[in-house]
Amino acid sequence: MKADDKEYIYVDVALPVALFMTFTYKIPVSYINHLENKELIGRRVLVPFRNLGLTGIITGFAENKDLKSIREIYQIPDKKPVWSEDYIQILKNISEYYVSPIGTTIYYAMPEGLRWKLNRKTGNWIKGISEEKIYRPAVVTLSDIPHLSEKARKLLEFILEKGEVDRNQVKEAGFSLNTLKTLIKKGLVQEERFIFREEKSVKQPEIKYQSINLKSGIYLYKNQTAQNRLKQYIKLGLSVIKNGESLLIILPNIATIQKIYPELKKIFGERVFIYHDAITEKEKIKIWFSLKETSKKIVLGTYSALFIPIKNLKAIIIEEEYSQAYKADRTPRFDARRVAFEIFRVKKDISLIYASTVPSVESIYMLYTKKAKSLSRKDIFKNINKKPEISLKSFSYKDLKKELIKAIKPEEKNLIIVNRKGYASFLYCPVCEEEIKCERCDIPLKIHSTAEQKYLQCEICEKRYPYIKTCPECEHKLEEIGFGIEKVGKILKEKFGDNVSIDPEKNASITITTSVTSRDFVFGIYDRIINIYPDFFLNIPDFRGEESFFRSIALPYFKVSSKYIIFTNHPEHIAFEALDKKDFSIFYKYELQNRKLTDMPPYSKLILLTFEKKGLELDKVKQIFQEWIKKEKISSIEYEGPFFAIFSKVREKNRFQILMRNFKEKEKLKELYNLCSKKNIKLIIDVDPRQTY
Numbered sequence: 032m033k034a035d036d037k038e039y040i041y042v043d044v045a046l047p048v049a050l051f052m053t054f055t056y057k058i059p060v061s062y063i064n065h066l067e068n069k070e071l072i073g074r075r076v077l078v079p080f081r082n083l084g085l086t087g088i089i090t091g092f093a094e095n096k097d098l099k100s101i102r103e104i105y106q107i108p109d110k111k112p113v114w115s116e117d118y119i120q121i122l123k124n125i126s127e128y129y130v131s132p133i134g135t136t137i138y139y140a141m142p143e144g145l146r147w148k149l150n151r152k153t154g155n156w157i158k159g160i161s162e163e164k165i166y167r168p169a170v171v172t173l174s175d176i177p178h179l180s181e182k183a184r185k186l187l188e189f190i191l192e193k194g195e196v197d198r199n200q201v202k203e204a205g206f207s208l209n210t211l212k213t214l215i216k217k218g219l220v221q222e223e224r225f226i227f228r229e230e231k232s233v234k235q236p237e238i239k240y241q242s243i244n245l246k247s248g249i250y251l252y253k254n255q256t257a258q259n260r261l262k263q264y265i266k267l268g269l270s271v272i273k274n275g276e277s278l279l280i281i282l283p284n285i286a287t288i289q290k291i292y293p294e295l296k297k298i299f300g301e302r303v304f305i306y307h308d309a310i311t312e313k314e315k316i317k318i319w320f321s322l323k324e325t326s327k328k329i330v331l332g333t334y335s336a337l338f339i340p341i342k343n344l345k346a347i348i349i350e351e352e353y354s355q356a357y358k359a360d361r362t363p364r365f366d367a368r369r370v371a372f373e374i375f376r377v378k379k380d381i382s383l384i385y386a387s388t389v390p391s392v393e394s395i396y397m398l399y400t401k402k403a404k405s406l407s408r409k410d411i412f413k414n415i416n417k418k419p420e421i422s423l424k425s426f427s428y429k430d431l432k433k434e435l436i437k438a439i440k441p442e443e444k445n446l447i448i449v450n451r452k453g454y455a456s457f458l459y460c461p462v463c464e465e466e467i468k469c470e471r472c473d474i475p476l477k478i479h480s481t482a483e484q485k486y487l488q489c490e491i492c493e494k495r496y497p498y499i500k501t502c503p504e505c506e507h508k509l510e511e512i513g514f515g516i517e518k519v520g521k522i523l524k525e526k527f528g529d530n531v532s533i534d535p536e537k538n539a540s541i542t543i544t545t546s547v548t549s550r551d552f553v554f555g556i557y558d559r560i561i562n563i564y565p566d567f568f569l570n571i572p573d574f575r576g577e578e579s580f581f582r583s584i585a586l587p588y589f590k591v592s593s594k595y596i597i598f599t600n601h602p603e604h605i606a607f608e609a610l611d612k613k614d615f616s617i618f619y620k621y622e623l624q625n626r627k628l629t630d631m632p633p634y635s636k637l638i639l640l641t642f643e644k645k646g647l648e649l650d651k652v653k654q655i656f657q658e659w660i661k662k663e664k665i666s667s668i669e670y671e672g673p674f675f676a677i678f679s680k681v682r683e684k685n686r687f688q689i690l691m692r693n694f695k696e697k698e699k700l701k702e703l704y705n706l707c708s709k710k711n712i713k714l715i716i717d718v719d720p721r722q723t724y
Contacts, residue, residue, distance in 0.1 A: 042055070042057075044076060047138035056087075058076075067110060068112075072116050077106040077107075077147060124373045124377070125370060127698075130697050168220060180210075188479070197308055242267075243270055250382065251390060251405055251407075253386070253394070255407055263406070265294075277343055277345060278328075278329050281337060282333060283356040287551075307333040322341045323341070334356070337374065350386050350387070351549055353387055388589055392619060428514065435519070441540050443558035448544055451564075457475035458509040459510050480518070487499075542557075560590060630692060636694075638694055640717075642707065643681070644710075670692065684713075
């Protein structure tokens with residue numbers, strides 16, 4: 032919209048506040064006339080809000096008004112809009128789908144460096160520009176590390192738990208950057224930084240790949256090795272660049288980006304761009320506007336790269352599409368897979384590819400119902416040169432050390448998959464039949480071990496407790512139940528010393544990890560893989576437990592050349608039949624039948640409501656929920672609950688949940704949110720939850 036001879040233009044602005052609305056502001060026409068680019072929708076504006084100064088995004092035009100109550104913007108800080116109009120529509124769709132305030136949805140979709148705030152004392156805008164790096168553990172466990180302060184030890188535990196973190200995550204978790212520097216100096220944590228340059232006119236290397244064209248639509252790329260998929264992405268990239276378009280590849284973590292970036296760089300040179308949360312904010316902003324203005328690019332990114340309005344975008348690939356890394360664990364709780372679908376739905380003329388070696392049940396369902404087409408023409412099992420021998424062994428905690436050492440061949444390349452974190456699962460009293468729990472969160476405390484001592488720690492609030500040997504109630508001897516990567520790491524270090532590593536890049540004879548999932552490109556091929564008790568996934572109180580179990584045993588099969596040993600107490604499970612017969616459809620048909628019988632996704636749409644407050648009681652949640660149903664005149668609703676959440680107490684706050692099925696009036700959930708806010712109850716609305724606990 033161009034400015035006319037009126038005094039003001041009135042605009043709707045989305046602000047980062049927990050309200051389901053936009054706010055009207057006015058912009059002087061004289062201000063707009065001085066702008067080189069006069070597009071307003073998608074622009075960032077700095078505005079007054081109550082007694083604050085906030086960054087907002089213009090989402091539309093309001094009716095012309097002349098009211099004294101409507102405030103004027105402070106400033107339009109950018110030369111061009113952050114988003115194009117079609118992306119503003121995409122963000123609106125995401126906001127509506129996830130019942131998330133439009134302001135917070137848009138705020139968290141843009142780079143942190145664009146989220147300015149006004150410093151009321153100085154009158155200056157805090158621009159949030161910072162240098163970002165990525166940090167990874169350089170050790171397997173804490174077992175053999177003496178002389179660490181408690182803060183340093185807790186931070187190292189945190190980094191081991193996450194696998195990779197950036198500085199924001201370190202600060203948000205309550206740790207000091209000085210403590211992080213201490214760990215780096217001691218060689219316990221590795222620091223990495225990514226440097227990018229602007230595109231230059233350079234001679235591209237000779238291309239040996241043939242390009243492929245792909246019509247618009249939704250596709251599933253399954254049962255292929257990661258390297259085979261990468262070859263196809265290169266062909267697709269050549270095609271889109273030849274046509275003056277761009278390709279976006281979304282990956283579950285930065286480690287995977289690191290792995291495939293050099294391969295793409297060889298082919299596409301300076302046309303390859305990387306975008307993720309560990310690069311500097313200044314670089315992020317530069318990349319953002321560069322991709323918005325120029326095409327013929329290959330973009331590798333994590334979750335956040337989906338929100339970049341890439342010019343002439345032709346195809347989106349969601350790699351390792353089953354990964355839980357794609358579901359945000361903070362509000363707004365949107366999912367990268369759905370965001371990609373909304374982009375596809377609005378743009379219409381692009382291709383959307385969901386890809387993985389062992390795809391999600393939902394993706395297979397899309398294939399069976401012809402909502403997606405298959406890109407896999409060959410049976411991968413026929414292309415494996417050397418089929419590994421599969422051996423199922425009975426598992427017992429008592430014999431774990433002996434059987435594990437016997438199974439390893441140090442002269443070969445071994446991968447040990449532990450499936451559990453920490454040292455052991457928990458302490459258990461066989462007399463009281465109770466676990467030792469966190470007094471704040473009411474969940475079993477995980478056992479950890481260091482060179483100096485064992486201790487207990489809550490996985491939710493991270494409070495540490497001293498290790499105890501007898502039950503505080505009956506004084507009976509407690510039992511250690513379960514095992515984790517720390518215990519297995521200690522066993523292997525004692526026997527094999529420096530041949531044991533947590534880093535697959537070190538090429539050690541024995542590599543130890545908790546999981547191969549979400550790191551398909553990171554792990555190469557091993558002579559021997561030992562998978563310890565994947566049965567753990569069958570005990571998870573979630574409808575995706577069996578799917579996780581199947582993936583945990585199936586994915587390593589593609590990584591082993593000689594011997595695949597699985598310690599399990601469920602050899603009769605249908606997942607092993609599917610693996611043995613090399614026919615994954617056996618499991619998928621079984622699982623889809625179960626999902627249909629229990630009315631779980633993909634046969635239903637779920638919304639998980641979580642109510643949190645200190646001292647909150649079950650009856651109060653029932654009362655609020657029934658009050659909302661009556662007030663909103665909801666006649667048709669299917670739900671379970673309220674019930675205690677699996678983690679029924681977190682940081683002294685009681686938690687209750689309600690699981691809703693196929694609720695079509697999501698708009699009315701906004702009123703439930705407002706009702707809870709008035710009573711100081713935190714309500715988390717999780718549409719399409721990845722877990723139901």
